[in-house]
Amino acid sequence: MPSDTENSLLDYHPQQYGDDPTSIRDTNKYTDEYVRGFVEKWDELIDWDQRMESEGNFFIEELRKRGVRKVLDVATGTGFHSVRLIEAGFEVVSADGSPYMLAKAFENGRRRGHVLRTIQADWRWLNRDVTGRFDAVICLGNSFTHLFSDRDRRKALAEFYSALKHDGVLVIDQRNYDSILDHGFDSKHQYYYCGDQVSARPEHMDEGLARFCYQFPDGSTYHLNMFPLRKQYTIDLMRQVGFQRVDTYGDFQETYHEADPDFFVHVAEKCYHSLLPKDQRAPADAGHVDYDDEEVTNAGGEGDRQ
Secondary structure, eight states: OOOHHHHHSSSOOOOOOSSOOOOOOGGGHHHHOOOHHOOOHHHHHHHHHHHHHHHTTTHHHHHHTOOOEEEETTTTTSSSHHHHHHHHOOEEEESSOHHHHHHHHHHHHHHTTOOOOOEEOOOGGGGHOOOSEEEEEEEOSSSGGOSSSSSHHHHHHHHHHHHEEEEEEEEEEEOOHHHHHOOOOOOSSSSOOOOOOOEEEEEEETTTTEEEEEEETTSOOOEEEEEOOOHHHHHHHHHTTSSSSSEETTTTTTOOTSSSEEEEEEEEEOOOOOGGGEEEEGHHHTOOOTTSSEEEEEEETTTTOO
């Protein structure tokens, strides 16, 4: 007989934000936001085929050129990147804080002939639930913005750092919140949320909250409350936790104008390049951040990152 918890997971519950939804600014809220009905529609928002076409092999190539074999996907969602990396030959462990997301990811994996190794885990205590060390940790899908406090973000990054081998790499993406906060919302939906029948727009924006509304063709509506991370703040956090080099891409491009990309992708290396022989160091191009850098420039040298 199913337990009460198992029965509860099978139920459809509405999202609940109370009388003042914009007052909900709590890291612990995200698991309640991903109710079963929302998760079952999530792939309509992503559109796996279109997403695959738009991002190409960007993540696969970034990992391969660093010799990555074992990957921890800490924001598995419905399994898009876990499945893609498995099919590209990587060994993948799939973690997420939402049991609904993990169930959907497992189902999607089975449909494509794969059995995902899934683990429910809170990033702030990641190494309590996930054992072993990985060549790469990926945190994709704008997921890092579910953390609302500076302390939670630092704790999560420290857990990611600890889960990596000594020469590991962390890949995090985020919306271009700088552009939304400073210039207003204007998304092309070209790279990430590719479902052309789904609307994903901010209902409320301030320096402490990005409340997005997701409307689906059947008329259903869901929300997510997220923290609007500014790009330079995210880069600085990764440096302060200990990552030695950070490359930032705009919509998978090395060269970009600050307001143009919908999303940024940060590739942060744990490896201490200064301790390696010169012939083993990565090239010191213009797109990286080191501890002694005073400013950050776009890869390719087009403008300063402020």
